Amino acid sequence: MRGLYAVMWRELLVLRKRLWKTLAAGSISPVLYLTAFGWGIGRNVTMGSGNYLHFIIPGIIALTVMNNSFSGVATPLNISRHYSKTFEEYLIAPVSNLCLALGKAAGGILRGLTASAVVLVVSLLFKVHLHLNLWFFITLFVSSFAFASMGVLAGMVIRSHEDQSNFNTFVLLPMSFLSGTFFHLDLLPTPLASFIKLLPLTHVAIALRSIATDQVTPYASLGVITLFALIFFLAAVFSINRYREI
Amino acid sequence: MIKITGVTKRYGKIVAVNNLDLHIEKGEFFGLLGPNGAGKTTLIKILTTLSRPDSGTLTINGHDVTKDLVHVKASVGLVPQHTNLDMELTVWENLELHGLLFGLPKKERRQTIEELLTFTELTEHRQRLAGSLSGGMKRRLLIARALLHRPRLLFLDEPTIGLDPYTRRKIWDLLKSMNNAGLTILLTTHYIEEAAALCNRVALIDHGSIVALGSPSELKNMIGSYVVVYDDQGVTRYNFFSDREAAVDFARQITQNVTIRETNLEDVFLRLTSHPVAE
Ligand SMILES: Nc1ncnc2c1ncn2[C@@H]1O[C@H](COP(=O)(O)OP(=O)(O)OP(=O)(O)O)[C@@H](O)[C@H]1O
Ligand SMILES: [Mg+2]
Secondary structure (H helix, E strand, C coil): CHHHHHHHHHHHHHHHHCHHHHHHHHHHHHHHHHHHHHHHHHHHCEECCEEHHHHHHHHHHHHHHHHHHHHHHHHHHHHHHHCCCCHHHHHCCCCCHHHHHHHHHHHHHHHHHHHHHHHHHHHHHCCCCCCCCHHHHHHHHHHHHHHHHHHHHHHHHCCCHHHHHHHHHHHHHHHHHHCCCCCCHHHCCHHHHHHHCCCHHHHHHHHHHHHHCCCCCCHHHHHHHHHHHHHHHHHHHHHHHHHHCC | CEEEEEEEEEECCEEEEEEEEEEECCCCEEEEECCCCCCHHHHHHHHCCCCCCCEEEEEECCEECCCCHHHHHHCEEEECCCCCCCCCCEHHHHHHHHHHHCCCCHHHHHHHHHHHHHHCCCHHHCCCEHHHCCHHHHHHHHHHHHHCCCCCEEEEECCCCCCCHHHHHHHHHHHHHHHHCCCEEEEECCCHHHHHHHCCEEEEEECCEEEEEECHHHHHHHHCCEEEEEEECCEEEEEEECCHHHHHHHHHCCCCCEEEEECCHHHHHHHHCCCCCCC
């Protein structure tokens, strides 16, 4: 466990050193979405129970937590494996792969949560009042854990920085827009909607929205997110195990 | 201390390490010489658990390098060929991170960091980002970092590459004193005089296999203690002799510019390893 502390110590230190840059970089696109789609287009649109802003803010928080938790680990990990080679320093240390995966994931969790906090604050400025309870934050935390673990996995297996940004463009970006973040999945053709319902981000958007606007605890979606978190985390540990053997 | 038996490592079709056997005793200062691509770095990566061999066995202090990872890692230090410092951290933070990763208790960690900063003359640069250091300072920081957890065995992959002569000598002295204090050292280098000055035993490695092994003087005797160097229509020729008289006799017959001198380790290197840039 002391190994976990060491890995996290470094992540916290680096995050603290560039806190403002990280916060700004992490919240710029959600705030733009909020402004363009929510405030600009959707201010007079009503949707189901309420205002369109109420609909998209949980969706925007969902994609924010995904992108920041994922990229907050995957990109630096990729760089430390291929360019700066600092990852070797962790591999030669007597630290278990479990602690290594957990410590690196912690860096992504932290980035995901801080960026989401910024979006929440901004939405307060837009005078949107969401219903925030403990379940909301549990959902947020488990989701950031799932996406940060996915980031560790990607950082370990993707072979170059270019492939990494391709992954962002071809997987994360479409997922950000299609996973029920900005519109109801019912509007899509059934086969496509069914496929999208298999994606983790869809459940994060559904869960956050049902807590924040409908005040219902989404046990099913929470279960799915937890399952994704476990699978991604185990895969991440496995990818580090395998990496040593090359 | 180190027992390597029949180790092979392939990268696709390339055989980087080829059925290699090597024993290194406790307290030795061992040099690994060989041309580019000979397999030196690969061997060090295998010994430091960064890479796995395809076959063969390696033990360090009786612990299997491929299995007893925790034991092996705690007793081994590595100065890699490329600089792998965390450029976003300061000099001190790089050392602190290493100490934390190796589980050193706070008091010991802080104290050893101070000692090593003094030792490597980095004390006044402690708050600078590693990325802003000069090449020589980075190398010194790498060495300080590798020594922090007090390893019993130190691997140095071209530790003095790109250093000025003064800094190089300083690092030699540092390594010698560490070796005298009981640290076993395995070093690779392309500076042959470095191996000659430091190592009590040297292995020449080529295409992943050891082609010669012994003390520097044993290796020199292997090819002949004296060499006659002369110019043969623009090509420099080397003829080796086991005694001085034979060398002198041979030199008498040469009409061109001719030199007789004692063999050095560089002659051994050139004689026994393949060189792609023609004869
Ligand atoms: N990750 C890798 N993938 C493919 N081939 C590799 C890899 N690492 C090393 N090799 C190959 O293995 C061989 C041995 O390389 P190695 O780095 O061990 O040589 P070296 O003796 O350290 O050389 P140098 O003196 O240039 O540092 C080379 O042919 C190299 O191209
Ligand atoms: Mg090398």
